[in-house]
Amino acid sequence: MGASVKKKKEKKKDFQKPKLKVGKARPKNTNATDTSFAAKSVVFKQQSLSETGRDSNALFQHNLSLLSSKNETQRRDSLAYLTTVCSAQQGSKLPQPPSVIVAKAQPLILDGNLQVRQQVVKLLRSLALEELGSLDSLILYARAGMVHLSKDICATALDVLDWLLSTAPSAVVSSAGGWVKTLRAFQNLLSWHGDANGITTRGVDGKWSNTKSSSNLGGGKLLVHQLTTLSRLLVAGLTRPSLDQEHKAAAEKAASLFPLCHTDAHMLPKKSNPYGYLNLFGASRDMESEVYEDPEQRAEVFNDLGMSEAFQYGVAEAKKEAGEVGRAAALVAKALKLADGA
Amino acid sequence: MKRKRGALEKVDADLPNLQHKIKTDPTSYQDEFINQYSQYQSLHELFLQSPTTTDDSGIIRLRDLIDFVSHVADCYPKITHAFPSELIGLLEKHHASLEAELRDKIVGSLVLLRKKELIDSAKLLNVLWPLLISTPSKSLRALLFQKIISDLRNSNAKTTNHKLNRMMQTTCYNMIASNPTSPKGLWSVKVTREMWKRQIWADAKAVSIMEVAALSKDAKVVTSGVKFFLGGDQEREEAADEDSDVEEGVDMSKLRHQAGINKKTGKRDKMLRAAAATVKRKERKKKAPHPLNFSALHLLHDPQGFAEKLFHQHLQPSQPQVKLNLDQKLIVLQLVSRLVGLHKLTLIPLYSYFIKYLTPRQPSVTSFLASLAQATHNLVPPDVLEPLIQKIANEFVSEAAAAQVASAGLNGIREICVRQPLTMNETLLQDLVQYRKSKDKGVQMAARGLLSLYREVGADMLKRRDRGKDAALKLRAGTGLGTRFGEVQGGEIEGLELLEKWKEEQGLDEEEDEEKGWDNWDAQSDDSGSSGGWINVESDGEEIDVSDSEDDKPKKPAKELPVEKARDSDKENAETTTKDASSTPAADRNTASLEPQEAVRREEARMSKLATTRILTPADFAKLQELKTAAAITSTMPSAKRRRIQQQQNSERHADDALTSADIEGLAKLSAKATKEEKIKMAKGEDDEKNDHRSTTARRKEKKAAKGQSTTNKEKARKKNFMMTLGKAKKKGKRSLMEHKKILKAHTDRSKRGGKRGNAGN
Structure with a gap:
């Protein structure tokens, strides 16, 4: 069989009628699934198809859920929405309690986007502090942000801490770890280890390393911010309520409830987790993460851990700086005197 | 402009950079480290408050921080002393709910800490092992298993870490022994098998783990334990062979040559030296005496007891504790029969167990035949085996049976009789031997095999005309009679x-x-002088009792x-x-x-x-x-x-080697008819050397190309472009004597060097 014959056959093949079989193809099963599509993802044009405008309650919920969105503009926008709603309905009831809002919003303190972080601070400021509940995790986030590698996030975290200190100073300093750990963080940030300490650590290792002053006074604006926040923290932690005021308040209360005494002890506690300081169910705490309830304890710990001297030394160094840094340091020095007085 | 703003807005959180800086100068960056460490602590605390929420939004996540801290933890051992235990706590308490990436990171970090010797192997394994057993996640199990194996390997790399091995082996053993019904024992078996394969565990303890696994009450564990005994040693040998194959990686002469040409730098010099060291090490390893590896079957503590237990537990009872399917039963049977044959054990009920399976309709009957043959040895009483042989002969070997069946039956009988010739009686033998006249090739061969066997071990049972010359002569001399039951032969020195x-x-x-x-x-011996350790015992051989x-x-x-x-x-x-x-x-x-x-x-x-x-x-x-x-x-x-x-x-x-169903079926292939495809293939002569009609040169060339070799110099010269040869041809006649001398000299010089580039070193 030559090549030409083969070709002819092939040509013929095109014109041959296909032989059809008798009968029909088997019908498809009723439960067959069509798997012929090739798309790997499903894209929606709109996220919601409902025609009617949503009521404010649903919208609030929706925005709250958008806080964990991957898109930063979306996060920012929903934060802005929440802020406006919260500041508008200051007195009246919010669709969700502030504690829920804070729980959702607090991770955004560490967000990478500057606008998102600014918006978070705004949102927090718009909330009524009385209904916030436990502040532990918020303080933890603030502390995590304070020591963040990024300076911008540090600044935001300090803003948050400032706000906390201005609105609920006692809650901050008497939370678990809120006193010593926060102070430690400041100590590290400012490199206030006291002079002797710094020299020995450098001497141990036989190697050369960067020489470093015993206080970290390189930064400008951030340093001022840190110092002022520190001074506020110290003031909040070490000021004790004046005895006169206390007595007066107690006397007034006793007079109003005259036949009863020690009423507080018999009432339901007003704050959440009232016996938290006993730490009945959590992991055992060390000295740093312990709860220090009153100013005397705090001052004692402050002195015992050797932070007092280190801070004194650091402040003395910082005070020599001119301008804002010096002024801020002076504030810290003033606050430190409270500890001395103890 | 827009792009620039984007860059400015980007936050500067460069943990890897900091990590690098810390590694070069730990003391200067201590403050920065402490900051990051305290950030880790805060995030850790937050995590502990609500373990289910994830923190994916931030730019630095908890897992980044864990990674960072574990990488530089060895620079600040005092600050991070609590870090390993925190990780362990995280993993132990929250492994089920942790997000996969974070979980894997924690496992990886723990291994890293082990490498930096901040925790020891025992502690690491004590964490990973219970996790491997308890976790529901498949990917985590795979990761943990790999990490456990690699850790065991690393800690046994230089010297055998007996303490760790013992601990791990005890854990494995106890896991199966304490709870024989649980399928979790599979992990012990897996680890042990892997260690056995890599020759890290090659002792009786590892074998005892497998022993207990084979006797456990879970089907999977049982089969994996049994499979180890059947295939573990082979696997080990293969792995060792592979290792020695892989070693041929470094070509020293090539490296040296490259070092001569490339720029000389300290780094390259170091690399060359390292390569030389590895080559040397490998050479030494190759020359080192082969490690004495006993097969797992020989390391068994009590083979008789083991075989009995296996048989009574898995095979004999009508309602066994473990439900095994036929394949699983078959491998258990294989192991039992292997043990019986190898150690010459006495397990009489085993043989009657075979009877009901010896029919041609039984699935995978050849495996049963092989097992039966394997379980036979010269100390099995012949009267136990006789009914079996009779049954095989009746069921398999007849004119009515298919040729394959008959050849398999004959082959099975032969294999049994090789091991215990006394089983056969005269009439049956003479009957079977007649099948050598069969038309079918397979049956023919099988019958001939039986005949030649009995010519050697019991020629007197054959008919006179079947005996052959040698056997007949021997019989006449009175030496051709078979051994008696229980007779044991003495050893000899070959040659x-x-x-x-x-x-x-x-x-x-x-x-x-x-x-x-x-x-x-x-x-x-005086010459060598290095015999050191040997005490010179004089030639009184009789007194030395070795x-x-x-x-x-x-x-x-x-x-x-x-x-x-x-x-x-x-x-x-x-x-x-x-x-x-x-x-x-x-x-x-x-x-x-x-x-x-x-x-x-x-x-x-x-x-x-x-x-x-x-x-x-x-x-x-x-x-x-x-x-x-x-x-x-x-x-x-x-x-x-x-x-x-x-x-x-x-x-x-060797007697140690197993008898498989393939050995029994071997001759049956001869009786199988070729399929159409096979016939066509044979006719076409595809990949068949006989039908390759090309020239020798063409075939040779193809072979060369397949090997990756190029042409010879001669071939190159022959194929050289004519125009290129012209110049030399023109000049060649007109060379002066001096020129000619120079050329000749260069030629000898080149040949001495071994080519233009002097590759004599290769």
Whole structure:
């Protein structure tokens, strides 16, 4: 069989009628699934198809859920929405309690986007502090942000801490770890280890390393911010309520409830987790993460851990700086005197 | 402009950069580290408050921080002393709810901390092992298993870490032993098998883990334990072979050549030295004596008890505790029969167990036949086996049965009779032998196999005309009768008769010769002087009692052998030594191999003379070796060839090797008809050398190309473009004498160097 014959056959093949079989193809099963599509993802044009405008309650919920969105503009926008709603309905009831809002919003303190972080601070400021509940995790986030590698996030975290200190100073300093750990963080940030300490650590290792002053006074604006926040923290932690005021308040209360005494002890506690300081169910705490309830304890710990001297030394160094840094340091020095007085 | 703003807004959180800085100068960056560490602590605390929420939004996540801290933890051991235990706590409490990436990161970090020796192996394994058992996640299990194996390997890399191994083995053992019904024991089996394969665990303890696994009450654990005994050693050998194959990676001469050409830098120099060191290490490893690896079957503590338990627990009861399907039962049966055959155990109920499975309709009946043959040895009472053989003959071997069935049956009978010839009775044998007249090739061959077997072990049972010349002669001499039940053969030294013959021919005085032999040895050992550890025990062989307890009785004449061999090994004549060493296992093989009786009887008379009357000197062994090689050369003559091939086949299959269904089916292939596809393929001659009609050159060229070789210089010269050769041809006649001399000189120089580039070093 030559090549030409083969070709002819092939040509013929095109014109041959296909032989059809008798009968029909088997019908498809009723439960067959069509798997012929090739798309790997499903894209929606709109996220919601409902025609009617949503009521404010649903919208609030929706925005709250958008806080964990991957898109930063979306996060920012929903934060802005929440802020406006919260500041508008200051007195009246919010669709969700502030504690829920804070729980959702607090991770955004560490967000990478500057606008998102600014918006978070705004949102927090718009909330009524009385209904916030436990502040532990918020303080933890603030502390995590304070020591963040990024300076911008540090600044935001300090803003948050400032706000906390201005609105609920006692809650901050008497939370678990809120006193010593926060102070430690400041100590590290400012490199206030006291002079002797710094020299020995450098001497141990036989190697050369960067020489470093015993206080970290390189930064400008951030340093001022840190110092002022520190001074506020110290003031909040070490000021004790004046005895006169206390007595007066107690006397007034006793007079109003005259036949009863020690009423507080018999009432339901007003704050959440009232016996938290006993730490009945959590992991055992060390000295740093312990709860220090009153100013005397705090001052004692402050002195015992050797932070007092280190801070004194650091402040003395910082005070020599001119301008804002010096002024801020002076504030810290003033606050430190409270500890001395103890 | 827009892009620039984007860059400015980007936050500067560069943990890897900080990590690098810390590694180069830990003291200066201590503050930065403490900051990050305290951030880790805060995030850790937050995590503990609500373990289910994830923190994906931030730019630095908890897992980044964990990674960072674990990488530089060795720079600040005091600050991070609590870090490992925190990670362990995280993993132990929250492994089920942790997000996968964070979980894997924590596992990886723990291993990293182990590498930096901040925690020890025992602690790491104590964390990972319970996790491996308890976690529901498949990917985590895979990760943990890999990490556990690699950690065990690393800690055994330089020297065997006995303490760790013992701990791990005990854990594995207890896991199965304490809860035999749980399928979790599979992990112990897996770890043990992997360690066995890598020759890290090669002791009886590992085998005892597998023993307990094979006797457990979970089907999967049972089968994996049994499979280990059946295939673990083979796997180990293969892995060792692979390792030695991989080693051929570095070409030193090439590297040296490259170093000569490339720019010389300190780094390259170091690399070259490292490569040289690895090559040297490998060489040393290659030359090192082969580690003594006992097979798992030999390391069993109590084979009889083990086989009995396996049989009574998994095979015999009608309502077994473990439900095994047929395949699983088959491998258990394989193991039992292997144990019985190898250790010559007595397990009488096993044989009656076979009876109901010996029908052609039984699925995978050839495996049953193989197992039965395997379970047979010369100490099994023949009357136990006789009904089995009868049944096989009745069920399989008849004119009505298919050819494949008949050949499988005959083959099975043959394999049984090889191991216990006394099973066969005269009428049956004569009946079966007649199948050699069958038309089918497979049946024919199988029947012939049976015939040739009985010509050797029991010629008197055959009809006179079937016996053949050799067997008939032997029968007449009275030596061709088979062994009696329970008769045990003595051992021998291979080639001893050659030595004796040689001595007779030489007519040496025995006393004198012996003295000379020892003298010779003394001189040689003094030369080497490195024998150090050996106490010089003088030649009083009778007083030294060095006997392998096992081989003591049958090998009495060769008692002194080990001592002499040890001395021998000091000799500089390496070749002799290695061959000597190999001769003894070969002798062992012979005694253990399948058809020893005949050969041994032949030697008996002579052997008793030489080996029992005197001690063989090292000189004697040297001569023995020489004679053996000479004999091997003469045996390549065509007349001896057939016998030699047969002997080789016999010795190739060691008693340790398993008998598989493939051996039984082997001849059945001959009776199978070729399918249409096979026929077409054969007709077309695809990938068949016979039908390749191309020229020799073309075929050779293809082979070369397949090997990756190029053309020869000659070929290149032949193919060179004509125009390129013109210039030289023109000039060649007009060269001056000086020019010619120069060219010749260059040519010799080149050939001395080994080519233009001087690759003599290769």
